[in-house]
Amino acid sequence: MANSTRLFKSIARLLLPALLLIVVAIAGSAIFLVYSTARPLKTRYLVTPDKYGQLSSRAAQVTEESWSNKDGSSSRGWLLRGSDNAPAVILYHKYGADRSHVLNLGVKLNESTNFTVLMPDLRAHGENPTVQNASFGGCEAEDAASAVEYLKNLKNQNQIGLVGKNIGIFGVEMGALVAISLASKDQTIKAIALDSVPQDSDGLLTAAVDKRYPFASFATAKLAKLGTRFYFFDGCYKREPACDTARSIENRNIMLLAGVDAQDFQDSTSKLAKCFPVSNKFENKLDLSPSGYSITNASMEQSEAYDQRLIDFFRNSLTN
Known part of the structure; x- marks a missing residue:
């Protein structure tokens, strides 16, 4: 023994x-x-407002802006001011991209509607990011709330509030997780356009x-x-499925987009459509080729059709 x-x-x-x-x-x-x-590979901006402004007088009006987040960090974005008391729209890019991927959409949206448009870099994205780590939609959603506060505090030349009461938000992939999370907490978000939505942050991380x-x-x-x-x-990572978040969103205008170019996200976006309460108004197009996930590889005609779909959605949703 x-x-x-x-x-x-x-x-x-x-x-x-x-x-x-x-x-x-x-x-x-x-x-x-x-x-x-969590530290995406760094790339240069596809195009900047300075270069775009040589071709478009509206793009030449884009300004570089920054604002504080609730955790003490700072965010930055390109801003195109709209008409006094007009709605505003925030455009969020996907993981691994940056604000230059939504610049063309932002300029065309502003030209067509005179809405104020904000195009932020998500955490750890863009050239020389102010925050080095992405959290796959968690802290980014808190940053988005700060972006809304920034918009609400904008003043016109007469020091009167620039942005009206209605705000829209658009996001692709990680940007979509940010958008849906923000909309679940902020009733001023009246129009929500989501493209290629992961099932949750784990789904985004896996991809x-x-x-x-x-x-x-x-x-x-x-x-x-x-x-x-x-x-x-520290709790920055958000583990709640997008479907659970969607169940708390009511009485909004919602557009869901997805395509065959990102089949995993096409499937999760299709399932997400069943999670929203029936009080919402829907526009779904889940068979795009390509979706916003790969829109930088699309032809000019495809890109213009995609942008116009979003412009029409926000115009109809935020002005009626």
Whole structure:
């Protein structure tokens, strides 16, 4: 008996360090995957207002703006002022993109409606971002609330509030998660256009990890989800499914868009359509080719048709 006990203790002493190393290695790998994916690869803006302004007098009116967030960080965005007391629309890009991806839409929306248009960079996105880590829709939703406050505090030349009572919001992929989260908490968001909506932040993270680390994607996605428990210990990561968030949104105008170019998000967006209460008014187009997820690769005709669909939606939703 004593010999057996000593044998078990010896085996335990041998295995415990190895098991500990395995646990540390798994945790370290999980945290690294989240850390690296939360810092999107940096790219230059597709186009800037300065360059666009050489072709469009309206684009030349775009200004660089910044404002404070609730956590003490700062956000930045391009602003196109509209008519006094007209509605405003916020445009949010997808993960890995930046505000330049919605600049053309923003300029055309402002030209067509005279709405004020704000085009922010999401956290960790754009050139020289002010915040280095993205949170896949969590803290970004809090930042969006600060963006709304910024719009409401804008003044015209007579120091009277510029923006009217109605606000619209558009988002693609991660931007869509931000938009739906904001709309669930802010009744002034009257029109919501969502394109390629992930099921939740885990779905967005999985897609981002798969794209960045395509080898053994099943394992890396599982590790990354585990890593969020450690990396976002402060609660910035939002785990609520988009469907649950949608159930609290009532009496709004909603447009859902998706396409075959992002089939996983096409499926999740289609399912999301069933989650909103019936008090909302809907416009759905879930078979686009391409959707806003890949609109930068579309032809000029496809891009113009996509933009016009959104312009018509916001005009009809915010002025009636």
